[in-house]
Amino acid sequence: MLVTAQGQFDTVGGGHLEHRALEIARGMLAVCATETVGAGHDSQHAARVNCHSQTPAAALARVHLERFPLGPSLGQCCGGVVWLLFEPVAGGLEDSMALLRERRREDSCRITAIDGAAECRLVDERHKETHIHTDADGRRWLVDPVNAPRAHLVLFGAGHVGAAIVRALAELPCTVTWVDERDAMFPAQVPDNVAIEATDTPEACVDEAPDNASYLVMTHSHALDQRLCEAILSRRNVGWFGLIGSKTKRAQFTSRMQAKGLNVDSMVCPVGLPGIIDKAPAVIAASVAAQLLLVWESQAKE
DSSP states (O other): OEEOSSOEESOOOOTHHHHHHHHHHHHHHHHHHHHHHHTTOOOOEEEEESOOOOOOGGGTTSOEEEEEEHHHHHOOTTOOEEEEEEEEEESOHHHHHHHHHHTTSSOEEEEEESSSSOOEEEESOOOSSOEEEEOTTSOEEEEEEEOOOSEEEEEEOOSHHHHHHHHHHTTSSEEEEEEESOGGGSOSOOOTTEEEEEOSOTTHHHHHSOTTEEEEEOOSOHHHHHHHHHHHHHSSOEEEEEEOSOHHHHHHHHHHHHHTTOOOTTEEOSOSOTTOOOOOHHHHHHHHHHHHHHHHHHHHHO
């Protein structure tokens, strides 16, 4: 969770736990601001929260680890114990957010010194879970794996529904390749997890996608939809494949695909959760996003 004097980004969850974490982080910011002004500097600061407990004010200007028994100290009925690491982040909000965006692209690990001089770095290592490592000198380090999302969607079509789906997926744990022949259809700004592919050969994007990617076809042309369906059904290692349309469209496409010797059992059409019939783009997007989450969580368990 990234905390500023006026707001926060992401969450550690837990109701009262988060309220206390915000109080402590903003106490750190106040100390940092006082020290900065005293040193004659004008700078922005943010505080990044990994863990939490009760620390004297003198320690708030540096990285520190705190322990919270959820029942006795916070009155939360779920019980258990949570540790939070509080870390001042220099360089301003934009730099901090840029680092967070960068970390979504590929697997990495963030190592932060708990003891001694402030030190942290990103390394190309993979770890299964966050843990504390004590080195040969007795110095403690927080090892925090930051893995890129495994779920990837190749979305064909930049119309109203495609745009609504991109917005619905913006904060979800996935990456999206958004494909359309019409460059002008794409908005000027897209979410950080989206890459635009404006191309005259959208079928090529089928083969370029990683193994076990999901595909969603909803272009402006039924003829193009059919070509994309053929390409997807002809490729191996497809994680999920959805085609927007009615039962009638599915029947027509099934007949055409089978005539070419293609198996359509994996083609999902119509798309979205059963029982949601509203055709507004935002409603379709919410339904499809929920359907994709079910698919991706199921695949993650395999």
